[in-house]
Amino acid sequence: MRDLLSAALRRGLTRRSLVTGVGAAAIAGVTARPAEAAPGGARQWGNGHRTRLILLGTSGGPPWWPGTTRAGTASAVSVGDRFYLVDAGHQAGRQIRDARLGDWSHDTDGPLNALRAIFLTHLHSDHTIDLDNVLIEGVSNGLQRVPEPVQVWGPGNRGALPPLFGSPPAPPVTAPDNPTPGTAEMIALMVRAFATDINDRVFDSRKPPPSALFSGHDVPIPERFLADPNGNPHPRMSPVPFYEDDRIRVSATLVQHAPVFPALAFRFDTDDGSVVFSGDTGPSDNLIELARGADILVHEVMDRAWAEQLFPQPRDTSAEARFHHLINAHTTIEQVGAIAEAAGVPTLVLNHLVPGNRPEHTWLRAQRGYSGKLVVGRDLDILGIGPLAR
Numbered sequence: 224m225r226d227l228l229s230a231a232l233r234r235g236l237t238r239r240s241l242v243t244g245v246g247a248a249a250i251a252g253v254t255a256r257p258a259e260a261a262p263g264g265a266r267q268w269g270n271g272h273r274t275r276l277i278l279l280g281t282s283g284g285p286p287w288w289p290g291t292t293r294a295g296t297a298s299a300v301s302v303g304d305r306f307y308l309v310d311a312g313h314q315a316g317r318q319i320r321d322a323r324l325g326d327w328s329h330d331t332d333g334p335l336n337a338l339r340a341i342f343l344t345h346l347h348s349d350h351t352i353d354l355d356n357v358l359i360e361g362v363s364n365g366l367q368r369v370p371e372p373v374q375v376w377g378p379g380n381r382g383a384l385p386p387l388f389g390s391p392p393a394p395p396v397t398a399p400d401n402p403t404p405g406t407a408e409m410i411a412l413m414v415r416a417f418a419t420d421i422n423d424r425v426f427d428s429r430k431p432p433p434s435a436l437f438s439g440h441d442v443p444i445p446e447r448f449l450a451d452p453n454g455n456p457h458p459r460m461s462p463v464p465f466y467e468d469d470r471i472r473v474s475a476t477l478v479q480h481a482p483v484f485p486a487l488a489f490r491f492d493t494d495d496g497s498v499v500f501s502g503d504t505g506p507s508d509n510l511i512e513l514a515r516g517a518d519i520l521v522h523e524v525m526d527r528a529w530a531e532q533l534f535p536q537p538r539d540t541s542a543e544a545r546f547h548h549l550i551n552a553h554t555t556i557e558q559v560g561a562i563a564e565a566a567g568v569p570t571l572v573l574n575h576l577v578p579g580n581r582p583e584h585t586w587l588r589a590q591r592g593y594s595g596k597l598v599v600g601r602d603l604d605i606l607g608i609g610p611l612a613r
């Protein structure tokens with residue numbers, strides 16, 4: 224099942240030894256400009272590029288991780304004067320502000336006037352919790368000026384509750400009439416939840432209604448891959464294109480984050496180059512296929528040693544099961560380099576760091592098995608894709 228990955232792992236481990244540091248010069252394949260200093264240690268390699276990847280938040284969740292300033296997972300791809308949001312973890316709204324995306328010439332007209340679409344890899348709260356901030360408060364932060372509604376894309380309805388993990392009795396089901404809503408349903412429910420605020424803004428302040436500002440959509444994964452969410456949540460498939468405008472084309476594939484389903488990875492193709500977001504996943508051949516030929520792979524990563532501390536030895540059967548349940552849904556530091564190697568991407572960017580408060584050198588071990596450029600993501604890092612803008 225993991226043929227691509229295991230072959231790459233064998234090749235990579237014999238060819239490449241551990242390196243200890245990556246500086247600005249190592250990103251020369253991504254950008255022609257040196258990094259510029261920015262508050263908080265963010266690196267602005269992408270200044271001057273038409274197409275840029277901006278890391279808004281780099282920690283996985285849902286813990287807020289004491290001792291770090293990392294925001295929850297969120298990224299932006301900007302192409303010229305527009306940008307697209309990938310996931311909306313905690314503080315995504317604030318990070319859009321601090322990244323100076325969009326228009327800041329007026330207190331209330333930006334920055335979301337430049338936002339064209341949002342892509343949610345899956346509906347775990349650490350990827351969606353700031354969505355209401357962006358969409359509902361958005362009406363006073365530039366969303367009221369979008370030329371057409373911002374499309375919010377993400378996975379559809381899971382179709383079944385996840386299996387009960389551990390021993391009965393089963394806990395109560397939340398919202399039993401529809402316990403696993405998909406993205407389109409979630410956006411509609413969000414509007415209902417904020418109806419008091421929305422009706423005040425619309426009737427009193429004469430703001431545009433939500434239907435003029437945003438719309439929810441389920442990524443159209445073919446039905447045959449969605450048939451068995453509990454038995455086969457990660458069927459082998461090829462990428463499915465589903466979104467296109469005059470700046471970007473976006474494709475999706477299913478990844479391995481069971482029992483979360485559907486869990487998606489996205490590829491953005493632009494005239495300047497391509498960037499792929501893994502979402503949350505264990506090693507996935509679907510992802511490797513999606514990332515082939517891309518310029519940048521943004522991949523989640525987990526410190527296995529942290530998971531081992533959560534479930535210290537000796538483990539009973541239950542603790543052993545919970546430990547494997549956790550690490551099988553994610554990718555460890557030791558695994559991620561081989562994945563980037565198998566995909567043949569020249570730059571690997573680590574985000575969704577779990578735990579989010581480990582020192583940066585912890586993650587540099589991801590270079591093992593990978594011959595390209597490794598970037599341990601920091602909030603507000605900017606990477607250029609393709610040539611400098613003329």
Ligand SMILES: [Zn+2]
Pocket residue numbers: 283284347349350503575
């Ligand atoms: Zn996550």
Ligand SMILES: [Zn+2]
Pocket residue numbers: 345347480483503
């Ligand atoms: Zn998740």
